[in-house]
Amino acid sequence: MAKVLMKGNEAIGAAAIEAGCKYFFGYPITPQSELPEYMAREMPKINGVFLQAESEIAAINMVYGAAGAGARVMTSSSSPGISLKQEGISYIAGAELPCLIVNIMRGGPGLGSIQPSQTDYFQATRGGGNGDYRLVVLAPANVQELVDLIIEGFDIADQYRNPVMILGDGMIGQMMEPVEFKKPKKRELPEKDWATTGTKGKRKPNIINSLYLAAEELEEHNKRLQEKYKAIKENEVKVESYNIEDADIVVAAYGTTSRIAKTAISQLEKEGYKVGLIRPISLWPFPYEEFNKISDKCKGVLTIEMNTGQMVDDVKIAVNGRFPVYFYGRTGGMVPTPNEIAEKVKESMEVKSNGCSI
Amino acid sequence: MYRDKRIRIIVGHYGSGKTEFSVNYALKIAQQGKKVALVDLDIVNLYFRSREKEKVLEKSNVKVISSSIKASAVDIPAISAEAYAPLQDEKYDTILDIGGDPVGARVLGRYNDILKEGSYDMFYVLNANRPETNTLDKAIGYLNAIEGASRKKVTGIINNTHMLKSTTVDDVLKGQKLAKELSQKLEIPIKYIVALESVAVKLPDNLEGEIFPINLYMREDWML
Numbered sequence: 001m002a003k004v005l006m007k008g009n010e011a012i013g014a015a016a017i018e019a020g021c022k023y024f025f026g027y028p029i030t031p032q033s034e035l036p037e038y039m040a041r042e043m044p045k046i047n048g049v050f051l052q053a054e055s056e057i058a059a060i061n062m063v064y065g066a067a068g069a070g071a072r073v074m075t076s077s078s079s080p081g082i083s084l085k086q087e088g089i090s091y092i093a094g095a096e097l098p099c100l101i102v103n104i105m106r107g108g109p110g111l112g113s114i115q116p117s118q119t120d121y122f123q124a125t126r127g128g129g130n131g132d133y134r135l136v137v138l139a140p141a142n143v144q145e146l147v148d149l150i151i152e153g154f155d156i157a158d159q160y161r162n163p164v165m166i167l168g169d170g171m172i173g174q175m176m177e178p179v180e181f182k183k184p185k186k187r188e189l190p191e192k193d194w195a196t197t198g199t200k201g202k203r204k205p206n207i208i209n210s211l212y213l214a215a216e217e218l219e220e221h222n223k224r225l226q227e228k229y230k231a232i233k234e235n236e237v238k239v240e241s242y243n244i245e246d247a248d249i250v251v252a253a254y255g256t257t258s259r260i261a262k263t264a265i266s267q268l269e270k271e272g273y274k275v276g277l278i279r280p281i282s283l284w285p286f287p288y289e290e291f292n293k294i295s296d297k298c299k300g301v302l303t304i305e306m307n308t309g310q311m312v313d314d315v316k317i318a319v320n321g322r323f324p325v326y327f328y329g330r331t332g333g334m335v336p337t338p339n340e341i342a343e344k345v346k347e348s349m350e351v352k353s354n355g356c357s358i
Numbered sequence: 359m360y361r362d363k364r365i366r367i368i369v370g371h372y373g374s375g376k377t378e379f380s381v382n383y384a385l386k387i388a389q390q391g392k393k394v395a396l397v398d399l400d401i402v403n404l405y406f407r408s409r410e411k412e413k414v415l416e417k418s419n420v421k422v423i424s425s426s427i428k429a430s431a432v433d434i435p436a437i438s439a440e441a442y443a444p445l446q447d448e449k450y451d452t453i454l455d456i457g458g459d460p461v462g463a464r465v466l467g468r469y470n471d472i473l474k475e476g477s478y479d480m481f482y483v484l485n486a487n488r489p490e491t492n493t494l495d496k497a498i499g500y501l502n503a504i505e506g507a508s509r510k511k512v513t514g515i516i517n518n519t520h521m522l523k524s525t526t527v528d529d530v531l532k533g534q535k536l537a538k539e540l541s542q543k544l545e546i547p548i549k550y551i552v553a554l555e556s557v558a559v560k561l562p563d564n565l566e567g568e569i570f571p572i573n574l575y576m577r578e579d580w581m582l
Contacts, residue, residue, distance in 0.1 A: 005373065005521065031404060031405065114431045115430060115431055171405070174405035176373050177522065177581075177582050178524070
């Protein structure tokens with residue numbers, strides 16, 4: 001298929017349908033409302049279901065039901081709406097159901113703003129809901145990658161029976177870029193023999209549930225979940241890095257911010273600076289090991305986010321005291337410029353070693 | 359150049375490039391020394407609206423009118439009453455940048471008493487690289503629906519077929535083919551062929567419509 005121009009939110013819908021998603025439950029919220037609008041138009045054409053729920057809480061529980069019946073299903077929202085979905089997400093993780101949850105982030109806290117932000121990193125990677133659960137969190141930096149991660153995300157969800165979250169900011173949702181739809185690398189996906197599809201009198205009923213009446217059983221369940229998360233950590237880390245073996249300073253950024261950082265880095269290279277980049281694509285599992293490849297001569301790692309410092313905690317864990325870790329962030333829906341980032345890189349290089357890292 | 363009616367209404371499918379055209383067009387006619395107003399009537403989109411370029415435009419003497427609430431994060435369809443001024447004041451060359459799709463075009467109903475047939479041009483921006491308007495039937499579908507919602511008639515077609523900063527001559531010519539089919543079918547002329555300056559100089563000179571070179575004001579350096 002030839003390249004077409006699509007807005008991020010439209011591309012999410014098209015990619016989901018390409019991946020065989022036939023059920024979408026959601027509730028509109030800026031800046032992702034083009035997605036439910038797209039699904040409302042396109043789902044009937046493939047005999048799928050688009051349903052605008054009465055609330056985000058209803059939508060995520062409809063996802064719970066459809067996923068329990070073995071369907072490929074998706075919901076989407078933006079920051080405050082994702083907060084509302086947290087209870088359902090925890091239930092889905094507990095019941096081990098595959099589904100895709102899209103968060104096109106906006107400024108917070110509370111209702112915040114409608115402009116792009118990355119303030120839900122903690123919520124996405126640490127779990128906004130209760131319990132020891134993990135979401136696979138994938139953070140695209142452009143519309144093509146968004147399409148690829150949506151398509152692969154459904155497979156990851158099915159492979160591990162785990163919810164997958166696509167974490168983009170408003171800019172990724174609203175921006176128009178060329179995209180093409182490619183098949184992902186083939187995965188061996190298990191049969192959904194746990195789904196509630198009717199026994200036809202031939203087997204015991206399957207039960208979808210996250211409640212355990214015996215403490216021993218729940219502990220066993222948690223141990224099994226942790227085994228699964230360990231396998232995900234081993235197999236599903238995605239990261240892009242650039243020039244980290246030779247850099248005097250390394251920038252860590254994801255999503256839109258990483259693209260602006262790339263433009264800043266090419267400006268700085270023209271001025272003779274050696275700047276590397278680590279761009280986590282999977283935020284959970286986080287690419288901790290990639291940071292071990294940074295050369296010893298590096299003077300520090302500068303994390304850039306559209307928040308007041310969230311991923312920087314993971315960067316500090318990854319760097320493990322080898323270098324000072326610096327942070328620069330914009331909030332409220334403000335997007336940093338390449339010049340701003342270039343200045344911060346220069347400032348960080350001037351800080352004396354073992355100086356005032358945050 | 360640009361001898362269009364005093365009031366130009368820019369409509370089209372969501373994401374067809376109406377705002378980029380409107381901003382470029384406003385700046386070009388302002389350079390001719392005209393008194394220009396760009397009225398941002400986009401009540402659909404919340405990002406990439408012409409009001410974001412107010413500073414650049416005002417510096418070039420283009421008056422920008424949009425919401426009466428001055429804040430980037432307002433997603434309510436509040437339009438300033440000031441929008442009436444450049445519609446009624448005949449000293450202004452006025453460009454109305456309309457939100458995408460029929461839903462965006464509905465806003466024009468409010469000005470139905472002023473916008474009489476013959477007093478305006480309404481340009482339909484067409485991008486053949488957008489999946490929703492890449493065939494004749496789909497392009498006609500959107501055009502008819504926009505005319506219906508706005509109660510206005512399209513008077514010209516703008517071929518704005520592009521692939522952002524990687525647009526080629528072939529992209530523009532592919533769009534020109536579709537624009538020509540649309541033009542013949544509906545008997546509406548092709549008014550402009552929009553292209554990045556670097557692409558515009560390579561276009562053949564026998565195309566129907568005026569070649570309209572643009573700069574990308576709405577795309578940041580770091581964008582594709």
